[in-house]
Amino acid sequence: MTGKTQLGDFLQARRSQLRPEDVGMPTYGERRRVPGLRREELALLAGVSASYYTRLEQGRSPSASAEVLDALAVALRLDESERRHLHELARANRHRPRDRRPAPERVTEATGQLLDVLADVPAIVLGRRSDVLAWNRLGHALFAGHLDFDAPETPARRPNMARLVFLDSHTRELYADWPAKARAVVGNLRLVAGQHPDDTALYALVGELSAKSAEFASQWADHRIKACAIAPYEMRHPLVGALTVLQQTLSSGPGPAVVVATTEADSPSRAALTLLGQAIDHHTVPAPPNSRVPV
Numbered sequence: 323m324t325g326k327t328q329l330g331d332f333l334q335a336r337r338s339q340l341r342p343e344d345v346g347m348p349t350y351g352e353r354r355r356v357p358g359l360r361r362e363e364l365a366l367l368a369g370v371s372a373s374y375y376t377r378l379e380q381g382r383s384p385s386a387s388a389e390v391l392d393a394l395a396v397a398l399r400l401d402e403s404e405r406r407h408l409h410e411l412a413r414a415n416r417h418r419p420r421d422r423r424p425a426p427e428r429v430t431e432a433t434g435q436l437l438d439v440l441a442d443v444p445a446i447v448l449g450r451r452s453d454v455l456a457w458n459r460l461g462h463a464l465f466a467g468h469l470d471f472d473a474p475e476t477p478a479r480r481p482n483m484a485r486l487v488f489l490d491s492h493t494r495e496l497y498a499d500w501p502a503k504a505r506a507v508v509g510n511l512r513l514v515a516g517q518h519p520d521d522t523a524l525y526a527l528v529g530e531l532s533a534k535s536a537e538f539a540s541q542w543a544d545h546r547i548k549a550c551a552i553a554p555y556e557m558r559h560p561l562v563g564a565l566t567v568l569q570q571t572l573s574s575g576p577g578p579a580v581v582v583a584t585t586e587a588d589s590p591s592r593a594a595l596t597l598l599g600q601a602i603d604h605h606t607v608p609a610p611p612n613s614r615v616p617v
Contacts, residue, residue: 328519329411330381335545336398337364337379344399367397385416403549407516414519426477427578429456436572436580442599444567444583447474450514451524452483452507455578459602460595464559464567464583468492484511484527488535498556498564508541509548562598565591 338358342348347363359367365375370390377383386394391412395405427449429437437445437458444464446457454466454474462471466481473479486493487500487507497503515524532539551571558564565585573579585591 327381328515329408329415330379332408332411332545333379333394333398335543336400336404337361339544340364340398345397364394364397368393370394381415386412401547403513404547407513407547410516411519414516427453427455429578433578433580440580440582444595446483446581447578448483448581449578450518451521451527452511454481454483460599461583463561463598463602464557464595465496466493467561482527483507484531488531488538492560496557496559498558503555504537505541505546506548506550506553508538508544509546510550512542512545512547513549559594559598561601562594565594567591567595 338356340359341357342359342363345359345367347359347367361376361379362372365372368375368390370393374383375394378386388409391409392405395408398404400408429447433447434456437447437456441458442460444458444461446461446465447455449455456474457465457471459471462469465483466486469481470479473481484507487497487504488494494500511524511528515521515528518524528542532542550569551573552568554566554568556564556566566589567583567585569581569583571579571581585595
């Protein structure tokens, strides 16, 4: 998949998601063969010619100015993250990269030190494709306690959070609002795809998930973008019960990012995490809060 194809696909998908009534465009009761706006209607809203927009969507125009892209973003009602994504796709269209083997991702010494000091907070280190490069013991216990703790150390065995969310029943049950988590995963992968159009490993992952999960394939086709640096999630942990965490992504630029899960002080969720930490320290399995003990 190239940046050129991504740009055209993105424009077409987002155009199809806008109805004429959404933008105040009269239809005079006519029946439409396809959903969404027509190309000439979107071109009119953006102030460009229909022929130029058609060439852009079909990948036959080598470039688009920043002003045209911003006009299209307004016409398509894109938010700021989506507008930046549109510009990234256009840059990839102008400077099509050569296929090359992606460089292996590693945990830096500084990131390893950060993981060590976050011993009391669930934390995992994710590569840009959502590969788990490392985790602390509480992060492992919260997000994937059913997997081998040492799995991230071997590239061939590394868990991938996108795979887990869509293909692993334990992870699916972990999130009370699984559809929201799924949308966040797909939206983030879309952002990464726009930033790294030459990443063949990323597109291999997308192809695998599309083949194995109809839900992923449908959401990927929507071209929805979602930047989730901070997001609350209600979790249903099999060992300690329900808890609400705030997942925050700590990143200083390109490269792996640290994702931490925090809880409110003096809350039942903080108590649940404390209980999970005690289970790790003593190698015991606690009963979920409010569970009934057979007599």
